[in-house]
Amino acid sequence: MPAHQPIGKATMKQKVADRMQGISAFYVMELLQRAKQLEREGRDIIHMEVGEPDFPTPQGVIDAGRALLKTGDVKYTAAAGLPELRGSIAEHYRRQYGVRLDPARVFVTPGASGAFLLAFGISLNPGEHVMMADPCYPCNDNFVRLFNGHTHFVNVGSDSEYQLTADLIAQHWRPNSKGVLVASPSNPTGTLLNGEDLKGAIDQVHELGGCFYSDEIYHGLVYDRPAMSALAYSDDAFVINSFSKFFGMTGWRVGWLVVPEDFVEAAEKLAQNIFISTPTHSQYAALASFTEENLAELERRRLELKARRDFLYENLLRLGFKIACKPEGAFYVYADCSAFTDNSFDFARNLLEQEGVAVTPGRDFGEYLANKHIRFAYTASMDRMAAALIRLERFICR
Amino acid sequence: MPAHQPIGKATMKQKVADRMQGISAFYVMELLQRAKQLEREGRDIIHMEVGEPDFPTPQGVIDAGRALLKTGDVKYTAAAGLPELRGSIAEHYRRQYGVRLDPARVFVTPGASGAFLLAFGISLNPGEHVMMADPCYPCNDNFVRLFNGHTHFVNVGSDSEYQLTADLIAQHWRPNSKGVLVASPSNPTGTLLNGEDLKGAIDQVHELGGCFYSDEIYHGLVYDRPAMSALAYSDDAFVINSFSKFFGMTGWRVGWLVVPEDFVEAAEKLAQNIFISTPTHSQYAALASFTEENLAELERRRLELKARRDFLYENLLRLGFKIACKPEGAFYVYADCSAFTDNSFDFARNLLEQEGVAVTPGRDFGEYLANKHIRFAYTASMDRMAAALIRLERFICR
Numbered sequence: 001m002p003a004h005q006p007i008g009k010a011t012m013k014q015k016v017a018d019r020m021q022g023i024s025a026f027y028v029m030e031l032l033q034r035a036k037q038l039e040r041e042g043r044d045i046i047h048m049e050v051g052e053p054d055f056p057t058p059q060g061v062i063d064a065g066r067a068l069l070k071t072g073d074v075k076y077t078a079a080a081g082l083p084e085l086r087g088s089i090a091e092h093y094r095r096q097y098g099v100r101l102d103p104a105r106v107f108v109t110p111g112a113s114g115a116f117l118l119a120f121g122i123s124l125n126p127g128e129h130v131m132m133a134d135p136c137y138p139c140n141d142n143f144v145r146l147f148n149g150h151t152h153f154v155n156v157g158s159d160s161e162y163q164l165t166a167d168l169i170a171q172h173w174r175p176n177s178k179g180v181l182v183a184s185p186s187n188p189t190g191t192l193l194n195g196e197d198l199k200g201a202i203d204q205v206h207e208l209g210g211c212f213y214s215d216e217i218y219h220g221l222v223y224d225r226p227a228m229s230a231l232a233y234s235d236d237a238f239v240i241n242s243f244s245k246f247f248g249m250t251g252w253r254v255g256w257l258v259v260p261e262d263f264v265e266a267a268e269k270l271a272q273n274i275f276i277s278t279p280t281h282s283q284y285a286a287l288a289s290f291t292e293e294n295l296a297e298l299e300r301r302r303l304e305l306k307a308r309r310d311f312l313y314e315n316l317l318r319l320g321f322k323i324a325c326k327p328e329g330a331f332y333v334y335a336d337c338s339a340f341t342d343n344s345f346d347f348a349r350n351l352l353e354q355e356g357v358a359v360t361p362g363r364d365f366g367e368y369l370a371n372k373h374i375r376f377a378y379t380a381s382m383d384r385m386a387a388a389l390i391r392l393e394r395f396i397c398r
Numbered sequence: 399m400p401a402h403q404p405i406g407k408a409t410m411k412q413k414v415a416d417r418m419q420g421i422s423a424f425y426v427m428e429l430l431q432r433a434k435q436l437e438r439e440g441r442d443i444i445h446m447e448v449g450e451p452d453f454p455t456p457q458g459v460i461d462a463g464r465a466l467l468k469t470g471d472v473k474y475t476a477a478a479g480l481p482e483l484r485g486s487i488a489e490h491y492r493r494q495y496g497v498r499l500d501p502a503r504v505f506v507t508p509g510a511s512g513a514f515l516l517a518f519g520i521s522l523n524p525g526e527h528v529m530m531a532d533p534c535y536p537c538n539d540n541f542v543r544l545f546n547g548h549t550h551f552v553n554v555g556s557d558s559e560y561q562l563t564a565d566l567i568a569q570h571w572r573p574n575s576k577g578v579l580v581a582s583p584s585n586p587t588g589t590l591l592n593g594e595d596l597k598g599a600i601d602q603v604h605e606l607g608g609c610f611y612s613d614e615i616y617h618g619l620v621y622d623r624p625a626m627s628a629l630a631y632s633d634d635a636f637v638i639n640s641f642s643k644f645f646g647m648t649g650w651r652v653g654w655l656v657v658p659e660d661f662v663e664a665a666e667k668l669a670q671n672i673f674i675s676t677p678t679h680s681q682y683a684a685l686a687s688f689t690e691e692n693l694a695e696l697e698r699r700r701l702e703l704k705a706r707r708d709f710l711y712e713n714l715l716r717l718g719f720k721i722a723c724k725p726e727g728a729f730y731v732y733a734d735c736s737a738f739t740d741n742s743f744d745f746a747r748n749l750l751e752q753e754g755v756a757v758t759p760g761r762d763f764g765e766y767l768a769n770k771h772i773r774f775a776y777t778a779s780m781d782r783m784a785a786a787l788i789r790l791e792r793f794i795c796r
């Protein structure tokens with residue numbers, strides 16, 4: 001802005017920041033609001049759009065939260081999190097992946113949302129690009145935009161199981177690329193990178209001198225083979241995870257970020273400033289996640305989700321949806337609905353209006369073939385899904 | 399970055415973001431770590447550096463949190479917060495300040511930290527300046543830096559009760575100024591802007607076309623006269639507040655942001671993306687803050703803090719500290735220690751080492767006369783403060 005510009009109302013500074021032009025609300029919110037309105041009018045809506053299972057938080061975790069509250073002592077914790085929780089998370093990596101991790105690299109955050117804020121806040125400069133798959137989770141791009149970075153979307157299809165590969169990364173890397181974000185299991189596709197491909201992608205990014213951001217928030221929710229952590233292959237990856245999905249603690253808002261050694265000091269400083277700390281009662285409750293009893297309960301839930309996955313997957317195929325890659329993780333099926341429509345948003349809206357089934361249209365996850373895809377979440381019970389499938393069948397046969 | 403720059407490790411992209419060079423850890427953290435070490439060695443440390451009172455969370459709030467947890471139903475809430483909590487906050491403005499506020503302008507956030515993130519995220523472009531008082535709370539500047547803005551510090555002294563005024567704002571406004579942040583009661587000085595001066599500052603900023611950010615997180619903790627909300631004078635102010643301080647819910651992480659009508663849509667979009675939602679159990683607990691019973695308990699606490707303020711203020715004067723403005727709010731005394739030292743950081747460090755009393759050195763709050771000032775928090779009990787004052791007297795008479 002030139003120094004001679006007149007001062008006064010004419011400058012219109014009281015306006016929304018430019019970055020907000022590129023940050024969109026989730027399209028599904030429009031459907032969700034309509035769904036709620038229909039519910040208020042007495043309609044029965046089956047929710048297959050929601051990214052949280054119908055399970056309550058496990059009892060042991062609830063009990064730990066209540067016990068902490070009983071003390072009344074809900075003070076700030078250290079900005080990086082309770083030392084015992086950071087230690088438990090590091091121990092989780094040893095047990096689950098055979099990875100030795102210094103707890104000093106673990107930062108407890110307000111959900112994975114906080115982990116993304118921290119990761120990009122300490123690493124991304126304005127104007128730098130982060131490479132991501134299209135389709136992917138919509139917030140990822142918006143975190144990059146928050147810091148005035150740019151997302152470089154790379155179209156991915158079933159040939160790479162909807163994942164970025166070392167080849168794709170090399171091919172699309174640009175001078176202003178800062179790094180690459182990979183999510184395995186992926187939202188919306190539920191696909192995994194196998195260990196070798198994950199290692200290949202990490203090595204490629206690091207060879208290019210970039211940052212590797214590994215979104216592992218659906219780890220544990222895998223049904224055919226384990227998901228590998230980026231930490232198994234590199235000490236220089238940023239790893240985002242949370243207690244929300246596998247551990248069943250969505251509303252508690254507690255996640256974590258693992259940073260490379262060189263970023264520990266920056267993460268410590270930024271966490272102090274932008275969070276003060278992560279909810280104290282949630283952190284104490286999360287500590288109870290790693291008990292044998294709780295892990296057994298989570299295994300029962302995983303098996304339930306696996307059964308739901310199989311049921312939904314098979315029935316969607318039967319109805320004529322195309323599913324190029326059987327989802328192996330998370331709780332989503334990303335289904336090609338082009339046999340029925342060339343506009344998946346309209347399909348979703350009409351399905352809601354006519355049959356009271358809420359799903360998420362492809363455009364919430366990007367642009368590439370978005371109009372041909374619908375994301376179904378198997379976060380509803382078998383009974384509810386069975387009812388939804390009857391309605392869905394009636395809808396597409398209409 | 400020029401397009402011809404070679405790709406490869408030489409680009410060293412895996413490095414900390416530039417903004418982090420300007421974001422500092424709180425200096426008091428160094429003292430705090432030393433204090434903890436001394437405590438581990440068996441020393442008794444009196445904490446007068448901590449920004450949270452020794453009171454537990456009020457019982458009614460605890461009970462509400464526990465009741466919610468008992469249901470196990472700790473799911474995500476709407477991104478902007480529970481509708482009933484947004485309504486209660488709007489009602490709080492009616493009761494407390496006689497202000498009518500549309501709940502649609504209220505966004506529940508993860509603490510005031512989340513409110514600052516949201517406020518600057520939706521309004522501040524890289525390179526724009528935000529004016530603030532020096533001294534002020536250190537995170538404020540760092541939120542601005544997070545979004546690659548710049549903080550324009552204006553030295554304030556006792557002549558303006560450590561507050562920015564309409565005149566100071568007009569005098570220091572620059573073409574790239576985006577807005578002005580004011581905190582009343584102020585941290586570290588505990589001073590208030592009276593209603594007329596607050597209105598004058600708001601009007602001045604709006605006349606200049608800028609954004610007025612009003613940090614009201616210590617509202618309610620006032621001992622001589624009420625603090626006025628910016629909302630009493632303008633519908634176009636951003637107001638940051640929280641349940642942490644007055645309501646005694648620090649570790650719960652629940653605050654709020656009130657935005658001007660024109661920013662509602664942007665705030666809704668950004669909150670969805672960067673928070674998903676504020677901790678559910680904390681929101682339900684916060685709902686219990688507005689009961690008559692709880693407000694009566696908070697009034698008892700306010701009177702206790704007032705007594706502490708008077709006790710600390712009078713004793714610091716007696717010992718030879720200079721306090722230009724008697725603090726009227728928050729729980730801090732910002733005392734001039736130049737009778738004893740010309741380096742308040744060394745003073746704080748030596749006081750900790752020799753007498754086991756932890757305080758915050760002025761440099762945590764800016765540069766202006768920082769070496770002459772110490773912030774004492776009266777968040778410790780009368781007995782502990784009395785003990786601290788004996789030690790302090792011994793220290794300065796040594």
